[in-house]
Amino acid sequence: MTVNGRGYRRPAGAVAVVCLDGWDPASLAVSLAAGELPAIARCAAEGFLGEALSAMPSFTNPNNLSIVTGAPPALHGVSGNSYLDRRTGAVVMVTGDAELRAPTILAAMAGAGIPVAIVTAKDKLRRALAKGLPIGPCGIAVSAERAAEAERATHGVEDLPGLTGSPAPAQYGAALSLFVLDAGLALLRAGRARLLYLSLSDYIQHRHAPEAPEARAFLRAVDQRLGALMAEGALVAATADHGMTDMARPDGTANVLFVGDVLDDRFGPGAARVICPIADPFVRHHGALGGLVRVHLAAGGPTPAEVIALLQGLPGVHLALTGAEACARYAMAPAMEGDVTVLGARGVALGARAAEHDLGQLSGARLRSHGGVFERAVPFLLSRRLDPAWQAAHPALHNHDIFDAALNGTPSP
Numbered sequence: 001m002t003v004n005g006r007g008y009r010r011p012a013g014a015v016a017v018v019c020l021d022g023w024d025p026a027s028l029a030v031s032l033a034a035g036e037l038p039a040i041a042r043c044a045a046e047g048f049l050g051e052a053l054s055a056m057p058s059f060t061n062p063n064n065l066s067i068v069t070g071a072p073p074a075l076h077g078v079s080g081n082s083y084l085d086r087r088t089g090a091v092v093m094v095t096g097d098a099e100l101r102a103p104t105i106l107a108a109m110a111g112a113g114i115p116v117a118i119v120t121a122k123d124k125l126r127r128a129l130a131k132g133l134p135i136g137p138c139g140i141a142v143s144a145e146r147a148a149e150a151e152r153a154t155h156g157v158e159d160l161p162g163l164t165g166s167p168a169p170a171q172y173g174a175a176l177s178l179f180v181l182d183a184g185l186a187l188l189r190a191g192r193a194r195l196l197y198l199s200l201s202d203y204i205q206h207r208h209a210p211e212a213p214e215a216r217a218f219l220r221a222v223d224q225r226l227g228a229l230m231a232e233g234a235l236v237a238a239t240a241d242h243g244m245t246d247m248a249r250p251d252g253t254a255n256v257l258f259v260g261d262v263l264d265d266r267f268g269p270g271a272a273r274v275i276c277p278i279a280d281p282f283v284r285h286h287g288a289l290g291g292l293v294r295v296h297l298a299a300g301g302p303t304p305a306e307v308i309a310l311l312q313g314l315p316g317v318h319l320a321l322t323g324a325e326a327c328a329r330y331a332m333a334p335a336m337e338g339d340v341t342v343l344g345a346r347g348v349a350l351g352a353r354a355a356e357h358d359l360g361q362l363s364g365a366r367l368r369s370h371g372g373v374f375e376r377a378v379p380f381l382l383s384r385r386l387d388p389a390w391q392a393a394h395p396a397l398h399n400h401d402i403f404d405a406a407l408n409g410t411p412s413p
Contacts, residue, residue, distance in 0.1 A: 291372025
């Protein structure tokens with residue numbers, strides 16, 4: 001079938017596509033070198049393990065939706081976790097499907113009679129990922145965050161804790177992601193799904209560096225579940241929505257450039273509005289601080305060229321360019337872009353104004369975040385070998401190629 005201009009074969013057997021939120025190649029390298037990931041090591045030996053680029057900005061919503069549509073934000077319309085609605089002047093958090101402009105591979109497969117199950121860590125993604133999905137025998141869409149609220153009529157399945165044998169997890173912690181994998185495995189074993197999309201949380205990756213015991217323990221737990229999916233006969237295809245960068249100073253304090261304060265000092269209060277599109281309901285992950293912000297300019301205020309001239313020379317700024325230039329360069333959605341797009345230097349987080357961010361939300365942890373070009377590299381993993389002809393046709397991998405690789409680029413079981 002064709003979705004957004006790309007053709008996909010129906011899965012001949014079970015396929016589990018996994019988005020390991022915040023999975024950075026560095027964390028994979030540490031744990032693989034320690035011999036702690038036997039299932040992933042098997043994939044590397046017998047299947048495929050490489051790297052791909054995420055969509056820009058390197059946030060959760062744009063990339064999950066790129067993965068399930070097989071297309072960049074310029075096509076599907078979602079370029080942030082939040083954005084400024086120019087019509088109303090309100091900041092809108094993307095927690096549903098209203099902004100999604102393209103059909104999903106998942107809905108197309110379910111509509112063709114393929115049993116599809118979507119399990120996400122964050123409920124904010126569930127409705128968007130499930131847009132167009134026929135809830136029922138061929139369509140299940142649930143979140144670990146609200147596992148106890150799942151009902152057959154609205155989610156396609158009920159009693160997720162009973163199905164998995166685990167209690168509903170807390171919003172913050174490793175258990176939220178592991179519940180997603182356990183639920184997917186349970187649905188597969190129950191014969192409820194042939195095509196799974198399992199999207200995890202990046203809480204652990206935000207809180208712990210790749211070499212930290214907590215990060216390594218989490219990846220070991222993920223690896224065990226990937227191995228269990230493979231043991232059930234599923235083709236496992238895994239990638240990530242973005243990587244992760246340490247954005248703290250040597251003393252542990254957050255290394256932040258508050259772009260709004262800089263603009264106020266130069267052009268006066270009210271001349272510019274700075275939007276942090278990383279902002280989402282999971283405030284303890286990043287405190288709304290990431291590698292990209294958008295500047296919306298007031299009428300009669302500074303021009304984009306003046307703002308760019310000021311910001312481009314500042315320490316902490318990797319790149320400042322007009323919104324139109326950013327969309328053209330990174331295939332982002334114009335409707336969500338500002339007058340000026342600002343990308344942080346490696347290891348620097350961008351914020352609006354210091355008074356608008358509560359760094360206490362980080363609970364004393366080092367700031368680790370994402371959103372810019374330095375978090376675009378992500379793993380690209382399959383449990384079966386990739387057809388050389390498919391690889392030759394895709395010399396520069398993107399995370400939104402993962403369904404194509406799983407359904408078209410691997411041999412049938």
